[in-house]
Amino acid sequence: xxxxxxxxxxxxxxxxxxxxxxxxxxxxxxxxxxxxxxxxxxxxxxxxxxxxxxxxxxxxxxxxxxxxxxxxxxxxxxxxxxxxxxxxxxxxxxxxxxxxxxxxxxxxxxxxxxxxxxxxxxxxxxxxxxxxxxxxxxxxxxxxxxxxxxxxxxxxxxxxxxxxxxxxxxxxxxxxxxxxxxxxxxxxxxxxxxxxxxxxxxxxxxxxxxxxxxxxxxxxxxxxxxxxxxxxxxxxxxxxxxxxxxxxxxxxxxxxxxxxxxxxxxxxxxxxxxxxxxxxxxxxxxxxxxxxxxxxxxxxxxxxxxxxxxxxxxxxxxxxxxxxxxxxxxxxxxxxxxxxxxxxxxxxxxxxxxxxxxxx
Amino acid sequence: xxxxxxxxxxxxxxxxxxxxxxxxxxxxxxxxxxxxxxxxxxxxxxxxxxxxxxxxxxxxxxxxxxxxxxxxxxxxxxxxxxxxxxxxxxxxxxxxxxxxxxxxxxxxxxxxxxxxxxxxxxxxxxxxxxxxxxxxxxxxxxxxxxxxxxxxxxxxxxxxxxxxxxxxxxxxxxxxxxxxxxxxxxxxxxxxxxxxxxxxxxxxxxxxxxxxxxxxxxxxxxxxxxxxxxxxxxxxxxxxxxxxxxxxxxxxxxxxxxxxxxxxxxxxxxxxxxxxxxxxxxxxxxxxxxxxxxxxxxxxxxxxxxxxxxxxxxxxxxxxxxxxxxxxxxxxxxxxxxxxxxxxxxxxxxxxxxxxxxxx
Numbered sequence: 245x246x247x248x249x250x251x252x253x254x255x256x257x258x259x260x261x262x263x264x265x266x267x268x269x270x271x272x273x274x275x276x277x278x279x280x281x282x283x284x285x286x287x288x289x290x291x292x293x294x295x296x297x298x299x300x301x302x303x304x305x306x307x308x309x310x311x312x313x314x315x316x317x318x319x320x321x322x323x324x325x326x327x328x329x330x331x332x333x334x335x336x337x338x339x340x341x342x343x344x345x346x347x348x349x350x351x352x353x354x355x356x357x358x359x360x361x362x363x364x365x366x367x368x369x370x371x372x373x374x375x376x377x378x379x380x381x382x383x384x385x386x387x388x389x390x391x392x393x394x395x396x397x398x399x400x401x402x403x404x405x406x407x408x409x410x411x412x413x414x415x416x417x418x419x420x421x422x423x424x425x426x427x428x429x430x431x432x433x434x435x436x437x438x439x440x441x442x443x444x445x446x447x448x449x450x451x452x453x454x455x456x457x458x459x460x461x462x463x464x465x466x467x468x469x470x471x472x473x474x475x476x477x478x479x480x481x482x483x484x485x486x487x488x489x490x491x492x493x494x495x496x497x498x499x500x501x502x503x504x505x506x507x508x509x510x511x512x513x514x515x516x517x518x519x520x521x522x523x524x525x526x527x528x529x530x531x532x533x534x535x536x537x538x539x540x541x542x543x544x545x546x547x548x549x550x551x552x553x554x555x556x557x558x559x560x561x562x563x564x565x566x567x568x569x570x571x572x573x574x575x576x577x578x579x580x581x582x583x584x585x586x587x588x589x590x591x592x593x594x595x596x597x598x599x600x601x602x603x604x
Numbered sequence: 605x606x607x608x609x610x611x612x613x614x615x616x617x618x619x620x621x622x623x624x625x626x627x628x629x630x631x632x633x634x635x636x637x638x639x640x641x642x643x644x645x646x647x648x649x650x651x652x653x654x655x656x657x658x659x660x661x662x663x664x665x666x667x668x669x670x671x672x673x674x675x676x677x678x679x680x681x682x683x684x685x686x687x688x689x690x691x692x693x694x695x696x697x698x699x700x701x702x703x704x705x706x707x708x709x710x711x712x713x714x715x716x717x718x719x720x721x722x723x724x725x726x727x728x729x730x731x732x733x734x735x736x737x738x739x740x741x742x743x744x745x746x747x748x749x750x751x752x753x754x755x756x757x758x759x760x761x762x763x764x765x766x767x768x769x770x771x772x773x774x775x776x777x778x779x780x781x782x783x784x785x786x787x788x789x790x791x792x793x794x795x796x797x798x799x800x801x802x803x804x805x806x807x808x809x810x811x812x813x814x815x816x817x818x819x820x821x822x823x824x825x826x827x828x829x830x831x832x833x834x835x836x837x838x839x840x841x842x843x844x845x846x847x848x849x850x851x852x853x854x855x856x857x858x859x860x861x862x863x864x865x866x867x868x869x870x871x872x873x874x875x876x877x878x879x880x881x882x883x884x885x886x887x888x889x890x891x892x893x894x895x896x897x898x899x900x901x902x903x904x905x906x907x908x909x910x911x912x913x914x915x916x917x918x919x920x921x922x923x924x925x926x927x928x929x930x931x932x933x934x935x936x937x938x939x940x941x942x943x944x945x946x947x948x949x950x951x952x953x954x955x956x957x958x959x960x961x962x963x964x
Contacts, residue, residue, distance in 0.1 A: 246637050247631065250637075264631065270630070277608035278610055281618060281623075283615060287612070321842075463717070482799060487847075565638075
């Protein structure tokens with residue numbers, strides 16, 4: 245068996261020890277005589293798995309007690325509607341900050357549920373920078389301000405937390421949750437699809453301050469009503485049990501390997517390797533403002549797009565896959581989430597050097 | 605390793621060969637160097653898994669070409685809202701037939717999206733029978749008629765297909781899809797959470813006739829818009845990839861073991877074993893009308909509820925779990941989905957005999 249270096253933007257590579265444990269426990273979870281997939285979500289075995297996953301997430305991210313943690317379905321794109329359904333009812337208005345494709349998608353979807361204002365947009369820079377806070381036009385009567393903390397396509401990331409003057413800050417953290425230390429208390433709500441840093445697709449984590457619950461619009465489906473799910477410990481409907489189990493294993497792995505400080509340091513070192521190389525090269529380029537570069541998704545372009553296919557083919561031959569850029573922007577993209585080892589980034593940089601010396 | 609006989613109403617027991625294959629492929633799916641969990645949903649490996657799962661489902665259920673098969677999230681409880689969001693817009697009205705807790709839940713949720721009529725209800729019989737078609741009060745202007753083909757709590761099941769005089773028939777088949785032969789062409793839409801007969805929780809299958817698409821209400825989230833998902837081969841957002849993979853393995857297993865005729869015969873034989881025993885006993889009872897009894901979920905009550913705990917404890921000691929009835933009705937319930945082997949039902953009947961002879 246040879247494992248590849250998988251640079252997929254998500255679903256993405258997972259820690260090998262997690263996969264080994266999942267394989268080993270597949271037919272019989274700890275003497276229960278069942279796979280986790282087969283367990284009733286209301287049985288004591290799965291209840292313990294569910295509770296431990298939540299407790300570990302709370303511990304790793306230091307989630308304050310006045311926040312609920314919900315395990316839901318529908319991914320971040322589902323949440324693009326579910327967030328306004330649940331939150332916009334307080335005042336009927338919301339602010340959105342546009343930093344790329346994902347936040348634009350969130351904004352468009354929200355317009356079905358109230359009056360939605362663009363508080364700031366980086367469109368004029370082609371989304372290569374995060375708009376400075378001073379330029380944001382915030383509505384003090386907004387129900388919330390929405391940002392996407394990391395844009396996987398453009399490769400920009402917030403490296404500071406906006407000050408929204410008391411209006412709840414809502415963040416789509418799908419692609420950088422669990423990648424660095426986080427002060428949850430600065431947010432009203434955080435949501436994230438699990439399939440980048442936390443586990444398999446099909447699981448959405450929502451962290452929501454309790455006082456924001458209870459404003460759902462009447463069209464909110466019960467399964468997607470935060471208050472209903474909070475009151476039922478995310479078991480109003482059958483949760484995605486196996487995905488929660490895998491996330492729990494990933495969280496345990498993060499904890500065992502040093503927690504958020506170690507993860508963040510690891511991610512910063514990996515990203516530095518790649519950006520330093522890009523900045524020193526005239527063959528490859530990354531157009532993002534240095535202070536706004538993503539530690540998770542590194543898009544880059546070859547000098548000549550005619551070489552793209554050869555680059556990808558050579559990478560594949562060396563066991564490095566999913567480096568093709570998003571179809572909307574072309575070029576390359578290396579997604580280097582938590583579970584991408586340093587060796588993967590080293591191998592990529594080494595290959596990029598060789599390719600440049602052959603084709604530069 | 606000792607595997608239990610798991611009578612859980614869902615998530616439920618899965619075929620052991622499926623679990624063995626999943627364990628074996630966990631770290632490296634067929635030489636790809638990745639777990640299925642780690643695959644980009646847009647990569648060729650997962651695309652082939654997705655396509656094969658759909659093709660096998662189409663083959664097993666003989667799904668006509670003018671039906672779309674969608675792989676979604678949110679479970680049947682999510683669909684309780686998603687169905688009216690997508691379908692009620694045509695006329696603004698829908699008919700619901702109430703046969704137990706699940707269809708009642710569907711009905712209540714639908715009322716947020718239009719005028720919803722109870723076409724028939726079995727409430728007067730305490731949901732121990734399916735209401736006769738002759739008594740249904742159908743609205744010819746309804747956008748659809750909704751039924752639940754099998755009620756897991758009451759243990760009643762449709763053994764005939766309603767004639768709705770051209771109005772599209774919508775069925776929640778969460779708990780009996782893939783358990784017997786099915787004429788899909790008699791339905792406008794079928795939906796089912798996967799976690800009984802098809803795979804893990806977190807995956808919802810929707811089979812919808814193409815001409816019903818395109819009537820979604822403006823509040824329908826994009827991720828839950830059938831037309832949007834149909835146009836994007838269920839990849840408008842990241843699908844629950846691992847659950848789709850496991851479902852694909854289950855479907856292959858069903859195909860390899862004889863397809864729907866063999867599955868149906870197996871299920872009928874298992875249910876007969878249990879119902880014949882119940883009917884011959886004065887210690888246990890099942891109150892459901894014989895012609896409406898579920899082949900999937902068999903609720904039964906002991907003569908004396910004071911013996912329930914002892915019954916469950918003895919079952920557990922013999923490796924039979926999750927036999928406790930739903931908290932709303934008490935008693936016992938044996939869920940005997942596809943993957944429950946005959947030996948499991950035989951062991952249960954044997955134990956019930958012994959328990960009766962000791963306590964009867």
